[in-house]
């Protein structure tokens with residue numbers, strides 16, 4: 317069999333997903349056995365022009381990590397889409413927007429202003445901001461434009477498979493390499509994880525789902541063997557896709573939802589509102605109000621990884637936002 | 640052209656839908672801005688339905704159920720009473736004003752009350768202006 321032609325790319329990403337690929341250790345040799353890597357900006361010296369020079373569908377599989385934040389991310393997403401037979405959204409940023417999509421609570425002008433002017437660590441008395449086009453003696457310089465709304469890869473181009481996780485765990489990457497080697501990928505459109513929820517994989521004991529007070533993780537030392545949510549610690553397990561083996565819970569932390577919504581759930585945040593409020597042991601308005609107040613940042617907590625993939629996708633544009 | 644708010648109303652089958660029916664049969668005049676969807680119980684309203692309504696063009700969403708203690712399924716309306724405030728808090732962070740989502744109780748005898756809730760909500764949303772769901776895209 318000819319070797320698989322593989323490309324890897326990072327768009328609006330932290331680099332963790334690329335490191336996760338290296339973390340498969342000696343399996344990387346297996347990857348090198350079955351695949352020729354044609355493009356991988358973090359590790360190998362190829363240029364965009366090399367990809368532009370390829371025929372359409374020349375690449376067999378492209379692992380695309382990162383969200384679509386800038387015009388450059390979008391341009392390369394379209395380029396790699398055209399050049400690849402199979403495009404895989406790799407990691408939660410690419411699948412659901414991930415942490416970068418928390419920018420959807422703001423907009424590009426406010427983000428630029430904070431990052432370059434308002435943030436206390438800045439020393440920018442002239443208020444200089446990066447410009448998309450800058451005229452210099454030698455000509456015009458161009459930088460990618462920052463979008464108001466962070467998008468998922470699939471909101472920009474068609475995608476064949478999704479491998480969530482922040483980053484995807486080594487076991488699922490090895491599984492993917494195996495499937496590629498054996499040419500055993502599932503139906504197009506599949507997410508390459510189990511379909512259940514983190515709760516289904518969680519080893520903690522579930523006894524009686526009913527809570528009368530919400531604690532932040534630092535406010536309580538939980539009983540080690542009992543479901544964290546039942547003890548009042550917000551855990552996103554009930555509305556998060558399995559595949560990590562409940563990794564955070566095994567390390568003593570609640571699930572933050574990084575695998576995104578499970579099969580059949582369209583909006584992870586809405587589902588979490590429903591699952592968490594439904595187990596409130598609050599009978600009257602005062603108790604309900606108190607418990608609602610105890611969740612300091614519901615939108616940031618319930619949409620931590622899936623804001624771009626949610627029904628509303630972002631904070632509503634209001635005229636006020638742009639003052 | 641003046642703005643006519645579109646309000647989606649999820650009404651429980653046992654009390655609130657009866658209230659809307661009564662408002663109709665007794666020819667109570669009220670704003671025609673509401674599109675009613677009958678559900679079995681206010682406890683059946685998943686927050687996802689509400690977001691979908693906004694996505695599909697609603698400017699406001701009204702949820703009506705039986706008074707506390709009167710729910711046909713005992714606790715359905717209590718579940719709604721727990722979920723909606725948390726959802727409202729989350730929607731506020733997403734730039735959706737409190738007035739766009741309302742939870743009210745109406746018995747089957749309260750046709751007039753139902754009519755006044757709809758009138759009142761219509762006027763408040765008229766002041767707020769359209770929801771303008773953009774699918775997140777404005778620039779790209």
Ligand code: SF4
Nearest residue numbers: 332333407408409482
């Ligand atoms: S999914 Fe997580 S690890 Fe991967 S790029 Fe995004 S933030 Fe980084």
Ligand code: SF4
Nearest residue numbers: 515518543544551553
């Ligand atoms: S809510 Fe969290 S701690 Fe409880 S069973 Fe689910 S994953 Fe485990």
Ligand code: SF4
Nearest residue numbers: 560564571572573574
């Ligand atoms: S437990 Fe939750 S946050 Fe942690 S890795 Fe699994 S899905 Fe992600």
Ligand code: FES
Nearest residue numbers: 651680704705715
């Ligand atoms: S049946 Fe009316 S609220 Fe449950």
